[in-house]
Amino acid sequence: MESHLQTQLHTTNSEDETIELGKHFAERLHIGDIVAFYGGLGAGKTEFVKGICEHFHVPDIVSSPTFTIMNQYDGTDSDGDDVKLYHVDLYRINSQREFDDIGFDDCMFTNNAIKLVEWAEKANGHMPKKRYSVKFILDDKDENKRTIEITKSEQ
Ligand SMILES: Nc1ncnc2c1ncn2[C@@H]1O[C@H](COP(=O)(O)OP(=O)(O)OP(=O)(O)O)[C@@H](O)[C@H]1O
Ligand SMILES: [Mg+2]
Numbered sequence: 001m002e003s004h005l006q007t008q009l010h011t012t013n014s015e016d017e018t019i020e021l022g023k024h025f026a027e028r029l030h031i032g033d034i035v036a037f038y039g040g041l042g043a044g045k046t047e048f049v050k051g052i053c054e055h056f057h058v059p060d061i062v063s064s065p066t067f068t069i070m071n072q073y074d075g076t077d078s079d080g081d082d083v084k085l086y087h088v089d090l091y092r093i094n095s096q097r098e099f100d101d102i103g104f105d106d107c108m109f110t111n112n113a114i115k116l117v118e119w120a121e122k123a124n125g126h127m128p129k130k131r132y133s134v135k136f137i138l139d140d141k142d143e144n145k146r147t148i149e150i151t152k153s154e155q
Contacts, residue, residue: 010148018044018146022051025134025150031083032111036120036127039136044146045118048134049087052116056083064118065089069102072113084113090122099126130154 012018029035029052037045046064053062056075065071071087086107093099104126108115120127132152139145 007149007151012146012148014144015047018047019051021148022048023055026052026055029114031114034108034115034128034131036131036133037118038121043136043138045136049116056085086113086115088117090119093122
């Protein structure tokens with residue numbers, strides 16, 4: 001049975017606030033965790049990922065891996081220990097064959113990295129239930145406002 005242990009609602013009013021929220025959120029992440037991002041084009045998923053990567057001292061420029069599908073970053077945690085992060089963008093993935101080709105299922109069950117998945121709505125049935133879900137809701141009136149819902153689910 002799926003149980004939502006915890007849902008948090010946040011509001012951000014700029015790209016920088018979303019990066020800051022991602023950075024703060026990352027404090028709770030451990031190697032092996034999955035974070036699934038939901039929300040349309042330009043919602044702010046990659047900005048949030050930038051914040052997570054900042055927390056883990058990733059030196060690379062973080063961008064949407066839309067064309068490469070999957071990026072790998074090497075960072076460190078607050079103890080200075082190595083942390084590997086996989087950043088996946090499923091926007092262009094449309095068939096089972098394509099999920100197989102990128103080795104998505106293997107990636108999800110890898111326990112040696114933190115896994116960040118944009119366009120997680122594409123991965124129905126491929127995503128372990130135990131994960132964080134980060135959902136972006138845009139505002140009708142304010143183009144810089146985002147409501148960001150963070151849920152942790154187990155099993
Ligand atoms: N509050 C906000 N939080 C995040 N981004 C914002 C906010 N307000 C405006 N923006 C703008 O929205 C855009 C978000 O882009 P981002 O690449 O993070 O989207 P995305 O959800 O990853 O989209 P895609 O599906 O194309 O990868 C940026 O251009 C950013 O400047
Ligand atoms: Mg993106």
